[in-house]
Amino acid sequence: MKKLSLVICVYNEEENIIPLSEQIVDSLNDYDFEAIFVDDGSTDQTRKRILSIPDDRFIMVQLRKNYGQSSALAAGIAQAEGEYVVTLDGDLQNDPSDIPAMLKLAEDEDWDLVAGIRAKRQDGMFLRLIPSKIANFFIRKYTGVKMKDYGCTLKVYKQEIAKDLGLYGELHRFIPVLASLEGATITQMPVKHHARQFGKSKYNLNRTFKVVSDLMLMVFMKKYMQKPMHIFGGYGIAMMIIGGLINVYLLVLKLMGQDIWGKPLLILGLLLMVAGIQIITIGIVSEIQVRTYFESQNKTPFKVRRVVKTSDKYEFSKGAC
Structure with a gap:
Protein backbone atom coordinates (compact mmCIF):
# COMPACT_ATOMS: atom_id res chain seq x y z
CA MET A 1 0.00 0.00 0.00
CA MET A 225 -29.25 11.29 12.40
CA GLN A 226 -29.90 8.19 14.50
CA LYS A 227 -32.89 9.56 16.43
CA PRO A 228 -35.00 11.77 14.10
CA MET A 229 -38.11 11.15 16.21
CA HIS A 230 -36.52 13.17 19.02
CA ILE A 231 -36.78 16.37 16.99
CA PHE A 232 -39.89 15.67 14.91
CA GLY A 233 -41.75 14.04 17.79
CA GLY A 234 -40.86 16.79 20.24
CA TYR A 235 -42.01 19.63 18.01
CA GLY A 236 -45.06 17.67 16.82
CA ILE A 237 -46.26 16.87 20.35
CA ALA A 238 -45.67 20.47 21.48
CA MET A 239 -47.74 21.82 18.57
CA MET A 240 -50.53 19.32 19.22
CA ILE A 241 -50.64 20.24 22.92
CA ILE A 242 -50.82 23.98 22.17
CA GLY A 243 -53.43 23.39 19.47
CA GLY A 244 -55.42 21.13 21.81
CA LEU A 245 -55.41 23.72 24.61
CA ILE A 246 -56.61 26.40 22.19
CA ASN A 247 -59.42 24.17 20.97
CA VAL A 248 -60.47 23.26 24.53
CA TYR A 249 -60.56 26.96 25.41
CA LEU A 250 -62.73 27.69 22.36
CA LEU A 251 -64.99 24.74 23.20
CA VAL A 252 -65.58 26.23 26.67
CA LEU A 253 -66.46 29.57 25.04
CA LYS A 254 -68.85 27.79 22.70
CA LEU A 255 -70.56 26.01 25.59
CA MET A 256 -70.93 29.39 27.29
CA GLY A 257 -72.86 30.59 24.28
CA GLN A 258 -70.24 32.69 22.55
CA ASP A 259 -69.81 32.60 18.78
CA ILE A 260 -66.31 31.25 17.95
CA TRP A 261 -66.73 30.79 14.20
CA GLY A 262 -64.29 32.82 12.12
CA LYS A 263 -61.99 33.64 15.03
CA PRO A 264 -58.28 33.61 14.08
CA LEU A 265 -57.61 31.62 17.25
CA LEU A 266 -59.81 28.77 15.95
CA ILE A 267 -57.85 28.62 12.70
CA LEU A 268 -54.55 28.66 14.63
CA GLY A 269 -55.67 25.82 16.90
CA LEU A 270 -56.73 23.65 13.95
CA LEU A 271 -53.51 24.37 12.02
CA LEU A 272 -51.35 23.49 15.04
CA MET A 273 -53.17 20.20 15.51
CA VAL A 274 -52.84 19.21 11.85
CA ALA A 275 -49.21 20.37 11.63
CA GLY A 276 -48.37 18.45 14.81
CA ILE A 277 -49.81 15.23 13.38
CA GLN A 278 -47.89 15.73 10.12
CA ILE A 279 -44.57 16.39 11.86
CA ILE A 280 -44.95 13.30 14.06
CA THR A 281 -45.73 11.28 10.92
CA ILE A 282 -42.55 12.62 9.27
CA GLY A 283 -40.63 11.54 12.38
CA ILE A 284 -42.02 7.99 12.16
CA VAL A 285 -41.16 7.76 8.44
CA SER A 286 -37.67 9.11 9.17
CA GLU A 287 -37.13 6.47 11.86
CA ILE A 288 -38.09 3.75 9.37
CA GLN A 289 -35.69 5.22 6.79
CA VAL A 290 -32.84 5.32 9.33
CA ARG A 291 -33.33 1.63 9.99
CA THR A 292 -33.47 0.90 6.27
CA TYR A 293 -30.27 2.93 5.75
CA PHE A 294 -28.30 0.97 8.33
CA GLU A 295 -29.77 -2.50 7.79
CA SER A 296 -29.82 -2.52 3.98
CA GLN A 297 -26.08 -1.73 3.85
CA ASN A 298 -25.10 -3.75 6.92
CA LYS A 299 -23.98 -0.52 8.56
CA THR A 300 -23.85 -0.07 12.32
CA PRO A 301 -24.87 3.03 14.29
CA PHE A 302 -21.49 2.94 16.05
CA LYS A 303 -17.80 2.91 15.14
CA VAL A 304 -15.27 0.74 16.97
CA ARG A 305 -11.82 2.31 17.29
CA ARG A 306 -10.07 -0.80 18.62
CA VAL A 307 -10.58 -3.96 20.66
CA VAL A 308 -7.96 -4.82 23.28
CA LYS A 309 -7.91 -8.11 25.18
CA THR A 310 -7.14 -7.81 28.88
CA SER A 311 -4.54 -10.58 28.46
CA ASP A 312 -2.74 -8.48 25.81
CA LYS A 313 -2.83 -5.49 28.12
CA TYR A 314 -1.36 -7.64 30.92
CA GLU A 315 1.45 -8.94 28.72
CA PHE A 316 2.28 -5.40 27.62
CA SER A 317 2.42 -4.17 31.22
CA LYS A 318 4.51 -7.15 32.24
CA GLY A 319 6.97 -6.52 29.40
CA ALA A 320 7.25 -2.86 30.32
CA CYS A 321 8.37 -3.81 33.79
Missing part, protein backbone atom coordinates in the same frame (compact mmCIF):
# COMPACT_ATOMS: atom_id res chain seq x y z
CA LYS A 2 1.24 3.49 -0.84
CA LYS A 3 1.88 5.85 2.04
CA LEU A 4 0.10 8.89 0.58
CA SER A 5 -2.63 9.59 -1.94
CA LEU A 6 -2.98 13.24 -2.88
CA VAL A 7 -6.37 14.28 -4.27
CA ILE A 8 -6.34 17.58 -6.18
CA CYS A 9 -9.57 18.82 -7.77
CA VAL A 10 -9.01 21.16 -10.72
CA TYR A 11 -11.29 23.13 -12.99
CA ASN A 12 -9.65 25.36 -15.62
CA GLU A 13 -6.30 25.53 -13.82
CA GLU A 14 -4.00 24.98 -16.83
CA GLU A 15 -1.29 27.40 -15.65
CA ASN A 16 -1.10 25.89 -12.17
CA ILE A 17 -0.70 22.20 -13.04
CA ILE A 18 3.02 22.02 -13.81
CA PRO A 19 4.19 24.32 -10.96
CA LEU A 20 2.02 22.37 -8.51
CA SER A 21 3.33 19.01 -9.70
CA GLU A 22 6.90 20.27 -9.25
CA GLN A 23 6.13 21.46 -5.72
CA ILE A 24 4.62 18.07 -4.88
CA VAL A 25 7.66 16.18 -6.12
CA ASP A 26 10.06 18.52 -4.27
CA SER A 27 8.12 18.18 -1.01
CA LEU A 28 7.25 14.46 -1.09
CA ASN A 29 10.04 12.78 -3.03
CA ASP A 30 11.00 10.79 0.08
CA TYR A 31 7.50 9.30 0.34
CA ASP A 32 5.75 6.54 -1.60
CA PHE A 33 2.92 8.66 -2.97
CA GLU A 34 0.44 9.02 -5.79
CA ALA A 35 -1.05 12.33 -6.89
CA ILE A 36 -4.57 12.16 -8.32
CA PHE A 37 -5.69 15.17 -10.34
CA VAL A 38 -9.47 15.15 -10.72
CA ASP A 39 -10.43 17.17 -13.77
CA ASP A 40 -13.91 18.50 -13.03
CA GLY A 41 -14.97 19.21 -16.62
CA SER A 42 -12.30 21.77 -17.54
CA THR A 43 -12.71 23.62 -20.83
CA ASP A 44 -9.09 24.80 -21.19
CA GLN A 45 -5.79 22.92 -21.49
CA THR A 46 -5.87 21.51 -17.93
CA ARG A 47 -6.14 17.86 -19.01
CA LYS A 48 -3.35 18.25 -21.53
CA ARG A 49 -1.06 19.75 -18.89
CA ILE A 50 -1.80 16.91 -16.44
CA LEU A 51 -1.00 14.27 -19.06
CA SER A 52 2.26 16.04 -19.87
CA ILE A 53 3.68 15.53 -16.35
CA PRO A 54 6.71 13.23 -16.81
CA ASP A 55 6.08 11.16 -13.67
CA ASP A 56 4.04 7.96 -13.44
CA ARG A 57 3.05 8.77 -9.86
CA PHE A 58 0.59 11.31 -11.24
CA ILE A 59 -2.88 10.11 -12.26
CA MET A 60 -5.75 11.93 -13.93
CA VAL A 61 -9.40 11.19 -13.20
CA GLN A 62 -11.50 12.92 -15.84
CA LEU A 63 -15.14 13.59 -15.01
CA ARG A 64 -17.71 13.76 -17.81
CA LYS A 65 -18.78 17.29 -16.87
CA ASN A 66 -18.44 19.87 -14.11
CA TYR A 67 -20.02 18.27 -11.04
CA GLY A 68 -18.63 20.55 -8.34
CA GLN A 69 -15.94 20.20 -5.70
CA SER A 70 -17.70 17.69 -3.45
CA SER A 71 -18.31 15.19 -6.25
CA ALA A 72 -14.78 15.70 -7.61
CA LEU A 73 -13.30 15.04 -4.17
CA ALA A 74 -15.42 11.91 -3.83
CA ALA A 75 -14.20 10.67 -7.22
CA GLY A 76 -10.56 11.24 -6.26
CA ILE A 77 -10.92 9.62 -2.84
CA ALA A 78 -12.59 6.58 -4.43
CA GLN A 79 -9.47 6.19 -6.60
CA ALA A 80 -7.01 6.69 -3.72
CA GLU A 81 -5.00 3.70 -2.50
CA GLY A 82 -2.75 5.34 0.09
CA GLU A 83 -2.68 4.68 3.82
CA TYR A 84 -3.29 8.42 4.22
CA VAL A 85 -5.33 10.62 1.88
CA VAL A 86 -4.36 14.27 1.43
CA THR A 87 -6.66 16.84 -0.17
CA LEU A 88 -5.37 20.18 -1.43
CA ASP A 89 -6.41 22.90 -3.86
CA GLY A 90 -5.07 23.00 -7.40
CA ASP A 91 -4.56 26.77 -7.47
CA LEU A 92 -1.16 26.89 -5.68
CA GLN A 93 -2.67 28.56 -2.61
CA ASN A 94 -2.01 25.45 -0.49
CA ASP A 95 1.64 24.51 -0.04
CA PRO A 96 2.62 20.81 -0.40
CA SER A 97 5.63 21.44 1.84
CA ASP A 98 3.20 21.46 4.82
CA ILE A 99 2.16 17.85 4.19
CA PRO A 100 5.14 16.08 5.86
CA ALA A 101 4.55 17.92 9.16
CA MET A 102 0.81 17.20 9.02
CA LEU A 103 1.49 13.53 8.29
CA LYS A 104 3.96 13.30 11.17
CA LEU A 105 1.37 14.78 13.54
CA ALA A 106 -1.25 12.29 12.34
CA GLU A 107 1.11 9.35 12.83
CA ASP A 108 2.79 10.37 16.08
CA GLU A 109 -0.43 11.24 17.90
CA ASP A 110 -2.77 8.89 16.02
CA TRP A 111 -5.15 11.55 14.66
CA ASP A 112 -7.75 10.46 12.10
CA LEU A 113 -7.88 13.90 10.49
CA VAL A 114 -5.36 16.74 10.55
CA ALA A 115 -6.77 19.93 9.05
CA GLY A 116 -4.91 23.05 8.05
CA ILE A 117 -5.48 26.53 9.44
CA ARG A 118 -4.56 29.09 6.79
CA ALA A 119 -2.10 31.45 8.46
CA LYS A 120 -2.04 35.00 7.07
CA ARG A 121 -4.69 34.29 4.44
CA GLN A 122 -4.01 35.90 1.10
CA ASP A 123 -7.67 36.50 0.18
CA GLY A 124 -9.86 39.56 -0.19
CA MET A 125 -11.17 40.97 3.08
CA PHE A 126 -14.82 41.59 2.14
CA LEU A 127 -15.47 38.87 -0.43
CA ARG A 128 -13.58 36.03 1.28
CA LEU A 129 -12.26 36.65 4.79
CA ILE A 130 -15.29 38.21 6.48
CA PRO A 131 -17.88 35.79 4.96
CA SER A 132 -15.56 32.90 5.85
CA LYS A 133 -15.22 34.00 9.49
CA ILE A 134 -18.99 34.39 9.80
CA ALA A 135 -19.61 30.95 8.28
CA ASN A 136 -16.97 29.34 10.52
CA PHE A 137 -18.58 30.90 13.60
CA PHE A 138 -22.05 29.53 12.83
CA ILE A 139 -20.75 26.09 11.87
CA ARG A 140 -18.81 25.84 15.13
CA LYS A 141 -21.76 27.08 17.16
CA TYR A 142 -24.45 24.81 15.74
CA THR A 143 -22.53 21.61 14.98
CA GLY A 144 -20.33 21.55 18.06
CA VAL A 145 -17.25 20.68 15.97
CA LYS A 146 -14.70 23.27 17.09
CA MET A 147 -12.62 24.11 14.01
CA LYS A 148 -10.95 27.45 13.36
CA ASP A 149 -10.89 27.13 9.57
CA TYR A 150 -13.47 24.97 7.81
CA GLY A 151 -12.56 26.32 4.38
CA CYS A 152 -8.96 25.11 4.16
CA THR A 153 -8.83 22.25 1.66
CA LEU A 154 -5.43 21.03 2.86
CA LYS A 155 -6.22 18.06 5.11
CA VAL A 156 -4.65 14.69 5.91
CA TYR A 157 -7.00 11.76 6.59
CA LYS A 158 -6.61 8.14 7.47
CA GLN A 159 -7.87 6.19 4.47
CA GLU A 160 -10.84 4.60 6.27
CA ILE A 161 -12.13 8.01 7.35
CA ALA A 162 -11.75 9.54 3.88
CA LYS A 163 -13.55 6.60 2.25
CA ASP A 164 -16.54 6.89 4.62
CA LEU A 165 -17.13 10.65 4.37
CA GLY A 166 -20.18 10.42 2.09
CA LEU A 167 -19.64 13.59 0.06
CA TYR A 168 -22.74 14.77 -1.81
CA GLY A 169 -24.03 18.11 -3.07
CA GLU A 170 -21.68 20.78 -1.72
CA LEU A 171 -20.83 19.23 1.64
CA HIS A 172 -17.05 19.58 1.18
CA ARG A 173 -17.26 22.65 3.45
CA PHE A 174 -18.43 20.36 6.25
CA ILE A 175 -15.85 17.59 5.94
CA PRO A 176 -14.81 17.90 9.64
CA VAL A 177 -18.47 17.48 10.64
CA LEU A 178 -18.86 14.45 8.35
CA ALA A 179 -15.65 12.99 9.80
CA SER A 180 -16.94 13.64 13.30
CA LEU A 181 -20.09 11.67 12.45
CA GLU A 182 -17.79 8.74 11.67
CA GLY A 183 -16.17 9.06 15.09
CA ALA A 184 -12.93 10.58 13.79
CA THR A 185 -10.43 12.27 16.07
CA ILE A 186 -9.63 15.70 14.63
CA THR A 187 -6.94 18.30 15.16
CA GLN A 188 -5.64 21.37 13.33
CA MET A 189 -2.29 22.98 12.66
CA PRO A 190 -1.25 26.23 10.95
CA VAL A 191 -0.25 25.94 7.29
CA LYS A 192 1.05 28.39 4.71
CA HIS A 193 -1.33 30.15 2.35
CA HIS A 194 -0.36 31.88 -0.88
CA ALA A 195 -2.12 34.39 -3.09
CA ARG A 196 -3.44 33.04 -6.37
CA GLN A 197 -0.93 33.69 -9.16
CA PHE A 198 -2.62 32.20 -12.20
CA GLY A 199 -6.18 31.67 -13.30
CA LYS A 200 -9.43 32.94 -11.87
CA SER A 201 -10.98 32.14 -8.50
CA LYS A 202 -14.16 30.04 -8.69
CA TYR A 203 -15.43 31.49 -5.40
CA ASN A 204 -18.40 33.87 -5.28
CA LEU A 205 -20.78 35.11 -2.60
CA ASN A 206 -23.47 32.65 -3.70
CA ARG A 207 -21.48 29.94 -1.95
CA THR A 208 -21.79 31.80 1.34
CA PHE A 209 -25.58 31.74 1.15
CA LYS A 210 -25.60 28.01 0.35
CA VAL A 211 -23.77 27.38 3.62
CA VAL A 212 -26.95 28.21 5.55
CA SER A 213 -29.04 25.43 3.98
CA ASP A 214 -26.17 22.94 4.21
CA LEU A 215 -25.64 23.92 7.85
CA MET A 216 -29.25 22.97 8.66
CA LEU A 217 -28.60 19.55 7.17
CA MET A 218 -25.36 19.16 9.13
CA VAL A 219 -27.02 20.12 12.41
CA PHE A 220 -29.71 17.51 11.79
CA MET A 221 -27.15 14.84 10.86
CA LYS A 222 -24.90 15.67 13.82
CA LYS A 223 -27.63 15.66 16.46
CA TYR A 224 -30.54 13.62 15.13
